[in-house]
Amino acid sequence: MRASRLVSLVLLLQARGPATAEELAERLEVSVRTVHRDVAALRDSGVPVEGERGPAGGYRLPGGYRTRLTGLTPSEAEALFVAAPATPLGLGGFLAEAQLKLLAALPPQLRERADRAGRIFHVDHGAWFDETSPPAGLDLVAGALWEARRLRIVHRGRDRVVDPLGLVLKGPTWYLVALTDAGERTFRVERLERIELLREPSTPPPGFDLPAYWERWSRAFEEGLPSVAVRVRVAPAALGELARVVDSRRRALLPASAEEAPPQARCADGRLELEIWFERLEHASALLGLGAAVEVLEPPRLRARLAEQAAELAALYRPALEHPSRG
Incomplete structure (x- = not known):
């Protein structure tokens, strides 16, 4: 220590x-x-x-004194050699060069661990079968941030000049945080219709903290999303599958087992009567995939819609039941 x-x-x-x-x-x-x-x-x-x-x-320290000590722990040295999203920002080559320089400066025991981490770990930020590339203009946004210059952007048809404050990669999506005439705002880079790098220097607010802003904005965004309540009867064995389709913000409210459910939620037939939540009512159609393990009680229009979808499926597959040998 x-x-x-x-x-x-x-x-x-x-x-x-x-x-x-x-x-x-x-x-x-x-x-x-x-x-x-x-x-x-x-x-x-x-x-x-x-x-x-x-x-x-x-x-x-006296002028000119330098130490080759990095102060890195073995775990920190390993972490620096696990791939980071530098390439989309035009920094892939710089990252590789910096890693080589750091590797040369490390003591032998740390050098071996860092080099091994780069060989056995790789971070792939894309989704399966996702052929999308970084959004157009990401290099311009990153350049504005590095050079502390303003941007002219068009978003939803509105033309405005902004002071870029930071870039955030959330899953596969890049977000620009910028200071506008209406205050700090967040934009999906892929939805910017036009991006122009200006000569004017940007003037970020003093003490701006990107991680703190993003945490506040993310929380407000999640809390501001709509929610629709659905009343269901569910077999306890299907609680795990049910949790995978409901609104993730309310997932923690679901009991993990019949024993964790409140007494008033337990039905005489062993099922549970619960209120679950979806971001939109149309998302509740996923309940159809759980079959008879989940019965929708309310709202009536969702119950009717699921009945219609079940009838359509029954009509589609009825010939296979009536003539199984033809399948």
Whole structure:
């Protein structure tokens, strides 16, 4: 533990320059006294940490001093060599070059583990039989972010100039987070009808935090999706299959077994009477695939629609029942 902290201390001074003992203690989550002891230990081992007294004082490394220590744990070194979505952003070549440089700087034991991770793990962000490529204009959006320049976009027929704040890859879909005249907004890159990189510099709001924004936006998006309640009777053995077709936001409300269901939900025939949820009523047609294990009670129009679909299926397959030898 201490060895890892000593490496982190050296890397902090190397990457960020002079720092007070209080600042180092806060970053390393230790006491100021521990920082002083660690600095003494580094000096004893030959690392030339310099100290300055006074209000503006602190610790620093002399100019030109560099260490080849990376401070990486074995797991961190392995993670860096598992494929990342750099290619769609035009960074695939840079990532490979950076990995080679890092690999050369690693100690032999970490080099072996990192190299092996790259050989035995691969991340494929696409879905099966999905022939889609990264959306058109993704390179322009990424370029605007790297160069801190504004974009002119057309979305749903509306032309606007935005300050790009970040790109988010959610599953196979890329989203642009941008500052508009109406505040921060999120756009699916594939739905942008036009993208133009402008010469004007972008001016993101001070302290903007992309992960924090995305968490808030995602939660609001999920909570804002519509939900439709459906009343059903279900055989306990089909609860697992039922959970796979309902609205994922309400899935946790389903009992996993008859024993977990409230007493008022249990029917005399052993089935359970439950309220389940779907994002849209048409999505509830998936219940037909569960057969007689699930009976829809409400709403009446869904019950009627499933009856119609069942009748259509029965008419389609009735000849096979009447003349099985012809199948």
